[in-house]
Amino acid sequence: MPVPIKVLVVDDSAFMRRVIADILSQDPELSVIGVAHNGQEAVKRVEQLRPDVVTMDVEMPVLDGLAAVEQIMAKAPTPVVMLSNLTAEGAMTTIKALELGAVDFICKPAPHDNLDSVRKELITKIKVASQVNMALGRRERNRVSHGPSGGEQRAETPAADRRTEAPAPVGGRVAGQQVVAIGTSTGGPRALHEVVSQLPADLPAGVLIVQHMPPGFTHSLAERLNAISALEVREAGSGDRIRPGKVFLAPGDFHMMVNGRGEIVLNQNPPVASLRPSVDVMFKSVAEVYGAGTLAVVLTGMGSDGAKGVADIKAAGGRVIAEHQSTCVVYGMPRAVVDGGYADMVVPLPRVAEAIARALKDRNNERGGERVEAF
Secondary structure (H helix, E strand, O other), rough: OOEEEEEEEEEOOOHHHHHHHHHOOOOEEEEEEEEOOOOOHHHHHHHHOOOOOEEEEEEOOOOOOOHHHHHHHHHHHOOOEEEEEOHHHHHHHHHHHHHHHEEEEEEEEOOOHHHHHHHHHHHHHHHHHHHHOOHHHHHOOOOOOOOOOOOOEEEOHHHHHHHOOOOOOOOOOOOOEEEEEEEEEEHHHHHHHHHHOOOOOOOEEEEEEOOOOOOOOHHHHHHHHHHHHOOOEEEOOOEOOOOOOOOEEEEOOOOOEEEOOEEEEOOOOEEEOOOOOOOOHHHHHHHHHHHHHHHEOOOEEEEOOOOOEEEEEHHOOOEEEEHHHOOOOOHHHHHHHOOOOOOEEEEHHHHHHHHHHHHHHHHHHOOOOOOOOOO
């Protein structure tokens, strides 16, 4: 039998510590090795007990969850799953914690919640978090940020060569325009923080983002990204016009699509593979409307959402960038794209924004008759 995943539970509420511990004790693969009453105690217990994963409350006395995450990442990097309140303040604090290195979060269960649903989500996210190599992630991020050896990689074999009888590219309904479509999940807020903050103000395309996240948190994430970006970032609304310099984030619990006029359409059609918003839904829609003007970017995330959609984007003549494994919090979504043979370029996170800007410029040059090296 495998060694259980060691979990430290941090919460200032004795009731909540008991609830979380009871939930985790029902899974034989998990073991609660200790509890902490506040962030200060949590930092000490992480250094003493060396847990595999920490569940961290956001609002606590002495030292709150945000400050505790920052100290843990500096002293003893450990995967952290935040437990957040469904308030605007709680959501923004959670977004900041994710930027500081927390792996994921769940909404703190209320007395009337279905604990079966909460149990499944919490246990799943703890198991995923336990697989994150925090030391490797930090080391690789530093290397690609400062060292000359962390450049992007071309796909070993062009995607088209790996597929048989590929459909001919289609032009799309919005001629001559480009769009950047970004999909991400676990680890996404931190990845988006790095990518969106580096995009230039004169980016010649609109940007659409699907981040797997519940309602309320996407609004806070959009506000946070807007504060650090040269572009205008906001949560999308139906009828918003896609244009250069604007970034739209799909709201939680809504699929985001595009119509033939280059406008955003939101809907609550059934979830796709249990996901709403779905990256696949967005990718398929932009491929149909923007055709060869589509640039898809797949960042860190659990699962394979986006892999089917990039097939449509490639068939329409669009291009695909995937985040390199060395900087992914979870190498799931990018792996599905790379293994499927659809990635034109595999890029470490600190180089993704640069790759986006260059790809858009190259496509504009191609339209102008200039011969440009393909990915």
